[in-house]
Amino acid sequence: MPKRGIILGGNRVAGTMSTVIWFLTGNEGKLAEATHHLAPLDFEVRQLRLPEGTIVEPQLDTLEEVAAAKIEQAKHYLPEGETHIMVEDAGLFVKPLDGFPGVYSSYAFQTIGFQGLLRLLSHLQSEDPVQAASLRSASFQAVVALWDGEKIIFGSGTCPGAISVDPSGDEGFGFDPIFVPLDLDDLGHPLPPGVYGVTSTHGATFGSVPLETKQMFSHRRRALDSLVAEISSQNQDS
Numbered sequence: 001m002p003k004r005g006i007i008l009g010g011n012r013v014a015g016t017m018s019t020v021i022w023f024l025t026g027n028e029g030k031l032a033e034a035t036h037h038l039a040p041l042d043f044e045v046r047q048l049r050l051p052e053g054t055i056v057e058p059q060l061d062t063l064e065e066v067a068a069a070k071i072e073q074a075k076h077y078l079p080e081g082e083t084h085i086m087v088e089d090a091g092l093f094v095k096p097l098d099g100f101p102g103v104y105s106s107y108a109f110q111t112i113g114f115q116g117l118l119r120l121l122s123h124l125q126s127e128d129p130v131q132a133a134s135l136r137s138a139s140f141q142a143v144v145a146l147w148d149g150e151k152i153i154f155g156s157g158t159c160p161g162a163i164s165v166d167p168s169g170d171e172g173f174g175f176d177p178i179f180v181p182l183d184l185d186d187l188g189h190p191l192p193p194g195v196y197g198v199t200s201t202h203g204a205t206f207g208s209v210p211l212e213t214k215q216m217f218s219h220r221r222r223a224l225d226s227l228v229a230e231i232s233s234q235n236q237d238s
């Protein structure tokens with residue numbers, strides 16, 4: 001029986017598979033994305049939804065530390081007999097602000113919002129779009145942490161880009177309306193500012209492009225790719 005207070009996700013996305021991963025998330029889009037990546041490795045991803053406030057957002061220095069601390073807390077809510085639990089943590093790291101808001105992104109978004117972030121960068125402008133992109137350089141970063149019953153396996157992903165001067169678009173969430181990703185080459189690698197690639201938002205923010213376009217750049221997707229690679233290499237070594 002699940003412990004009191006748990007809302008076990010009814011959302012069983014994949015079919016019957018050997019190992020169940022309980023993914024701590026309230027976001028069904030993230031659940032579907034994790035399932036898509038982990039099902040080929042014979043994992044069934046199920047949602048572990050806990051009542052608001054059950055897991056305390058720790059104030060630590062890195063996304064890895066935050067994810068590990070959340071795993072420690074969430075372990076107590078694993079259904080009996082289950083071993084695998086996964087958490088994901090992401091943030092926006094702005095270079096001229098020494099990485100702020102970074103691990104404090106949720107809090108910064110709730111308090112100063114993207115308008116506040118734009119104000120902090122208002123002195124960094126240039127007529128030259130390439131120079132502006134360098135001055136206002138930023139990246140979205142994500143970490144996924146999987147507890148396999150014995151240890152934590154990490155995956156991480158980055159989406160480099162820049163903070164726009166003005167917000168635009170109402171797609172997505174969080175800081176999407178002020179983030180312009182760098183173009184990607186045909187292997188999916190980011191190109192320097194001003195260099196055009198096969199994958200491009202043509203200077204538009206994530207807030208102004210459809211979700212499918214954002215997915216091609218996604219830090220979350222890259223973090224899952226890196227987790228899958230890490231699991232596969234550990235499986236080969238053992």
Ligand code: IMP
Nearest residue numbers: 089090091092105106109173174175176
């Ligand atoms: P989470 O750990 O995925 O919940 O992300 C923490 C915070 O970082 C969110 O509340 C957003 O403010 C910001 N963030 C993370 N990923 C994104 C993204 O893909 N777009 C916009 N904002 C993001």
